Amino acid sequence: MPNLSEILDAFPEIENHRPWPRRLVDAASWRALTELLAEGEISLLGLWGDAGHVHMAVLATEPWSIAVASLACANGKFPSVGRHHAPAIRLERTIHDLFGHEASGAVDKRPWLDHGRWRLRAPLGQQTPPLGQQTPPLGERTTPPAYDFVKNIGEGLHQIPVGPVHAGIIEPGHFRFTANGETIVRLEERLGYVHKGVEGLMAGAPLARAARLAARCSGDSTVACSLAFSRAVEAAMGVEVLAGAVSVRALMAELERLANHIGDIGAICNDAAFALMLAYCSVLRERILRACYTGFGHRLMMDAIVPGGLSVDFGENEAEVIRQLVATVRLAMPQLIELYDDTASLQDRTAGSGVLKRELARRFACGGFVGRGSGRSFDARRDVAYPPYDRLSFDVPVLQEGDVNARVWIRIKEVEQSLGLIEQILTSAPSAGRINAEPRATQACATEGLALVEGFRGDILAWVRVAPDATIERCHLRDPSWFQWPVLEAAIEGNIVADFPLCNKSFNCSYSGHDL
Amino acid sequence: MRDILLQSIWRTPLTEPRPPADDAESLELRAQLKQGVDAFFDGSLSIRQVDAGSCNGCELEIHALNNPFYDLERFGLKFVASPRHADLLLVTGPVTENMREALKRTYDATPSPKWVVAAGACALDGGIYAGSYACAGGVSEVIPVDLHIPGCPPSPDLLIKGLLALMMKGRRR
Numbered sequence: 001m002p003n004l005s006e007i008l009d010a011f012p013e014i015e016n017h018r019p020w021p022r023r024l025v026d027a028a029s030w031r032a033l034t035e036l037l038a039e040g041e042i043s044l045l046g047l048w049g050d051a052g053h054v055h056m057a058v059l060a061t062e063p064w065s066i067a068v069a070s071l072a073c074a075n076g077k078f079p080s081v082g083r084h085h086a087p088a089i090r091l092e093r094t095i096h097d098l099f100g101h102e103a104s105g106a107v108d109k110r111p112w113l114d115h116g117r118w119r120l121r122a123p124l125g126q127q128t129p130p131l132g133q134q135t136p137p138l139g140e141r142t143t144p145p146a147y148d149f150v151k152n153i154g155e156g157l158h159q160i161p162v163g164p165v166h167a168g169i170i171e172p173g174h175f176r177f178t179a180n181g182e183t184i185v186r187l188e189e190r191l192g193y194v195h196k197g198v199e200g201l202m203a204g205a206p207l208a209r210a211a212r213l214a215a216r217c218s219g220d221s222t223v224a225c226s227l228a229f230s231r232a233v234e235a236a237m238g239v240e241v242l243a244g245a246v247s248v249r250a251l252m253a254e255l256e257r258l259a260n261h262i263g264d265i266g267a268i269c270n271d272a273a274f275a276l277m278l279a280y281c282s283v284l285r286e287r288i289l290r291a292c293y294t295g296f297g298h299r300l301m302m303d304a305i306v307p308g309g310l311s312v313d314f315g316e317n318e319a320e321v322i323r324q325l326v327a328t329v330r331l332a333m334p335q336l337i338e339l340y341d342d343t344a345s346l347q348d349r350t351a352g353s354g355v356l357k358r359e360l361a362r363r364f365a366c367g368g369f370v371g372r373g374s375g376r377s378f379d380a381r382r383d384v385a386y387p388p389y390d391r392l393s394f395d396v397p398v399l400q401e402g403d404v405n406a407r408v409w410i411r412i413k414e415v416e417q418s419l420g421l422i423e424q425i426l427t428s429a430p431s432a433g434r435i436n437a438e439p440r441a442t443q444a445c446a447t448e449g450l451a452l453v454e455g456f457r458g459d460i461l462a463w464v465r466v467a468p469d470a471t472i473e474r475c476h477l478r479d480p481s482w483f484q485w486p487v488l489e490a491a492i493e494g495n496i497v498a499d500f501p502l503c504n505k506s507f508n509c510s511y512s513g514h515d516l
Numbered sequence: 517m518r519d520i521l522l523q524s525i526w527r528t529p530l531t532e533p534r535p536p537a538d539d540a541e542s543l544e545l546r547a548q549l550k551q552g553v554d555a556f557f558d559g560s561l562s563i564r565q566v567d568a569g570s571c572n573g574c575e576l577e578i579h580a581l582n583n584p585f586y587d588l589e590r591f592g593l594k595f596v597a598s599p600r601h602a603d604l605l606l607v608t609g610p611v612t613e614n615m616r617e618a619l620k621r622t623y624d625a626t627p628s629p630k631w632v633v634a635a636g637a638c639a640l641d642g643g644i645y646a647g648s649y650a651c652a653g654g655v656s657e658v659i660p661v662d663l664h665i666p667g668c669p670p671s672p673d674l675l676i677k678g679l680l681a682l683m684m685k686g687r688r689r
């Protein structure tokens with residue numbers, strides 16, 4: 001079997017795609033790539049639609065390298081990747097929903113994001129009216145087609161439908177459990193409820209508006225999403241960001257990771273009915289958010305990162321606030337870790353439940369603590385080594401067990417690493433002004449950029465094509481949740497229904513980032 | 517032993533709320549809120565939160581209302597799991613077309629008298645997502661709204677202020 005470069009090198013690189021090459025391949029090579037994916041030689045980073053085309057981003061290991069392959073859709077069709085490589089299935093269903101390109105040979109042809117409630121089908125493609133409708137429907141007045149859930153038949157099996165509105169302050173989604181008594185036999189997810197059409201809104205948007213949209217892909221990862229989008233735009237437009245701003249961006253990314261990890265550790269324990277941990281963790285999280293407000297003017301640091309640099313000033317006073325915060329967190333963490341580790345009744349719930357098999361984590365290229373809790377050692381900060389991480393030292397913790405406990409421990413260890421990173425960044429005393437290299441419309445033709453950035457959940461992929469007038473022609477943002485939601489279905493099998501919230505929280509996939 | 521250790525570090529008995537946050541305004545706000553809840557809702561108000569397509573930023577801040585700094589429950593304001601137990605729906609997001617029916621049905625399942633608070637810039641008119649093929653564009657497009665709390669996302673203090681404003685509005689009804 002030919003390897004990745006043997007397949008791709010036969011095709012010329014497309015001009016103006018940075019920093020990794022993109023090539024227009026033929027259907028045979030597309031299939032060859034699919035085979036490589038199925039064999040586990042390479043991992044899928046993204047699969048998305050475009051006018052008349054589909055694009056696939058893949059990651060090769062040892063050495064880590066990224067490549068993009070594009071295929072023109074003859075008659076609106078392309079050879080299915082999902083048929084051989086399951087992680088692509090939902091992505092293909094989405095391409096069909098948004099662009100109308102059909103994956104030929106696909107095993108699952110049900111719609112995914114399109115619930116039959118939009119005014120049109122293929123909103124980013126041909127924009128046809130919905131099935132069976134001559135005039136566009138409006139919301140509730142139409143009865144959308146029923147979704148065809150997988151049928152599970154067997155003695156003693158019953159179904160438990162949950163959602164889209166859940167019993168808590170959580171995002172909406174539907175879970176269809178088939179259970180035998182207490183034990184979950186199968187879980188089927190149905191997502192797309194929070195699909196806002198972000199990629200549609202991006203098309204034609206000026207950079208500033210597109211950056212605000214990117215910052216709102218998933219509010220908990222707003223810094224990482226902004227960073228991914230900005231880095232992609234900067235790659236496309238050839239913009240150099242000053243070193244001070246690069247450091248401050250990483251500082252924000254680590255603060256976001258810290259806030260989310262600590263908040264979620266508490267929330268996971270709370271789902272095992274251990275509210276004490278939540279109380280302490282949420283106090284710490286609140287302290288982090290307040291420090292972020294003082295340092296960056298927004299509790300979640302939204303819109304602070306923009307293409308070209310920063311929209312906020314960060315000076316010595318702000319740095320001091322963050323230094324004090326790090327001291328506070330460092331003081332509090334050992335007790336919290338001890339509390340987690342010494343409580344047998346809590347361990348009883350977290351250890352051994354929701355096991356994600358290593359093989360599955362590898363196949364789905366699960367990012368973040370989900371992958372690293374199941375033996376997949378990948379971290380875009382280390383392996384793509386975008387600045388400033390190339391000159392900072394940190395470890396990427398990996399565990400093999402794959403249970404809730406492992407995912408909690410990865411997060412605990414990552415808190416430690418993030419604290420170290422923040423300290424390293426602050427010792428070099430970054431001070432950065434506002435935007436220092438505003439991207440301008442200077443290029444003669446459209447340019448494209450790709451970025452892979454490590455959010456707290458895992459690697460976020462951003463791909464943009466910027467028009468000559470510095471507006472976004474097409475932007476695709478792939479949240480890490482795309483490759484984490486599907487494996488939750490597998491990890492929950494054989495667990496009891498009552499442990500679902502616990503397992504689900506330990507994955508903590510984003511609905512908004514996924515549905516977009 | 518573990519608990520003793522922890523308590524000695526935090527120096528606050530766990531059963532008591534943490535000292536309220538720093539500034540006088542927050543203190544004032546909280547005092548007023550308690551009065552409002554007592555006067556109008558006879559001491560308690562049950563809130564059902566509905567995410568109708570938010571980016572989840574608003575949810576994070578609504579969650580923060582329950583942390584020991586704000587500890588909303590001590591004022592009798594409580595998040596409940598079912599709309600059937602709720603007096604008030606706290607709705608976020610631009611109302612995606614895919615959530616429109618679910619929101620409507622949640623509203624219908626809430627017993628009267630009921631109030632609706634739309635939280636966040638998107639909940640007002642779709643905010644940054646306004647005009648999308650996938651969004652209805654604001655909560656009031658789908659269910660009647662009594663109050664809108666601005667912000668992207670509204671901070672916990674602003675959320676408390678908003679709930680307080682609703683108490684005042686409700687009293688005049």
Ligand code: SF4
Nearest residue numbers: 570571573636637638
């Ligand atoms: S108001 Fe802002 S934070 Fe809230 S859901 Fe909308 S975009 Fe997200």
